Amino acid sequence: xxxxxxxxxxxxxxxxxxxxxxxxxxxxxxxxxxxxxxxxxxxxxxxxxxxxxxxxxxxxxxxxxxxxxxxxxxxxxxxxxxxxxxxxxxxxxxxxxxxxxxxxxxxxxxxxxxxxxxxxxxxxxxxxxxxxxxxxxxxxxxxxxxxxxxxxxxxxxxxxxxxxxxxxxxxxxxxxxxxxxxxxxxxxxxxxxxxxxxxxxxxxxxxxxxxxxxxxxxxxxxxxxxxxxxxxxxxxxxxxxxxxxxxxxxxxxxxxxxx
Numbered sequence: 001x002x003x004x005x006x007x008x009x010x011x012x013x014x015x016x017x018x019x020x021x022x023x024x025x026x027x028x029x030x031x032x033x034x035x036x037x038x039x040x041x042x043x044x045x046x047x048x049x050x051x052x053x054x055x056x057x058x059x060x061x062x063x064x065x066x067x068x069x070x071x072x073x074x075x076x077x078x079x080x081x082x083x084x085x086x087x088x089x090x091x092x093x094x095x096x097x098x099x100x101x102x103x104x105x106x107x108x109x110x111x112x113x114x115x116x117x118x119x120x121x122x123x124x125x126x127x128x129x130x131x132x133x134x135x136x137x138x139x140x141x142x143x144x145x146x147x148x149x150x151x152x153x154x155x156x157x158x159x160x161x162x163x164x165x166x167x168x169x170x171x172x173x174x175x176x177x178x179x180x181x182x183x184x185x186x187x188x189x190x191x192x193x194x195x196x197x198x199x200x201x202x203x204x205x206x207x208x209x210x211x212x213x214x215x216x217x218x219x220x221x222x223x224x225x226x227x228x229x230x231x232x233x234x235x236x237x238x239x240x241x242x243x244x245x246x247x248x249x250x251x252x253x254x255x256x257x258x259x
Contacts, residue, residue: 032056037075069119082115084108104245105221111245113237120230123173129230130173133181136229140170147204154182154209157250162216164189165209180209184219193222194239213246
C-alpha cells in the first residue's frame with residue numbers, strides 16, 4: 001500500500017450505515033430498558049411480581065428525579081405503592097376483580113386513584129396553591145346571576161340532607177370552581193369533605209345542592225384533606241374518585257346488570 005492511500009480504500013458509506021445500525025440497536029435496547037421505569041414490576045394475580053419481561057431482562061437502576069416543588073421521586077420505585085383490596089373472581093388471568101372491602105374507600109374500579117404527590121398544584125407566577133377556598137380569595141366571588149351554594153343544604157341521592165355547603169373552591173389557574181366544601185357529621189357538623197362541582201346540581205329556588213352519586217352515610221367516609229385551606233394532587237384524585245365511584249357502588253342495584 002502506497003503512503004497516503006489508506007483512507008482512500010475505506011468504503012465510508014458502508015461504515016456510516018453499519019455505525020447507524022449499531023447506534024440504532026443500542027438505542028432500542030436502551031429505550032426498552034428505560035420504559036420499565038413506569039408501570040413495573042408487573043402485577044398478575046396469583047403470581048409474583050414480574051420484572052423479566054421483554055427481550056431485555058431485569059429492571060433499570062433507580063434514578064432520583066428532582067421535582068419543581070423541591071421534592072424527589074425515584075423511578076422505578078423500590079416498593080409497590082399500595083395493596084389493592086380486591087381478588088380475582090376466577091383463577092385464570094384476565095378474570096374480573098371483586099372488591100373485598102368498601103371499594104369506594106379502598107379505591108377499586110371507578111373509585112381508583114393515582115398516588116400523586118402530597119403537595120398542591122401551584123401557580124407558575126408566585127408558587128402559591130392554585131385551588132383555594134373563596135374565603136382566602138376575597139377578590140373572587142360567585143356571579144350574581146348564579147345561585148351561591150354557600151349555606152345551602154346538601155342532599156344525597158335519596159334527597160336526604162347529608163350536610164351543608166360552607167364554601168366553594170376556585171381554581172385560579174383555570175378560573176373555574178372545582179369543589180364545594182361540605183360540613184358533615186352526626187348530631188352536628190363535625191368535619192368537612194369535598195365534592196367536585198361537575199357532580200353536583202345547585203337548585204337556587206329550593207336553596208339545596210343535590211349529589212346523586214352518594215348517600216348520606218358516604219359523606220362521613222369521604223377523604224379528608226391534610227391542610228385546612230389547600231388540597232394536594234393526590235387528594236384531588238382521591239376526592240374525585242370517591243365521589244364518582246358512588247355512581248357504581250353507592251347502592252347495590254347500581255352495580256347489577258341493567259337488563
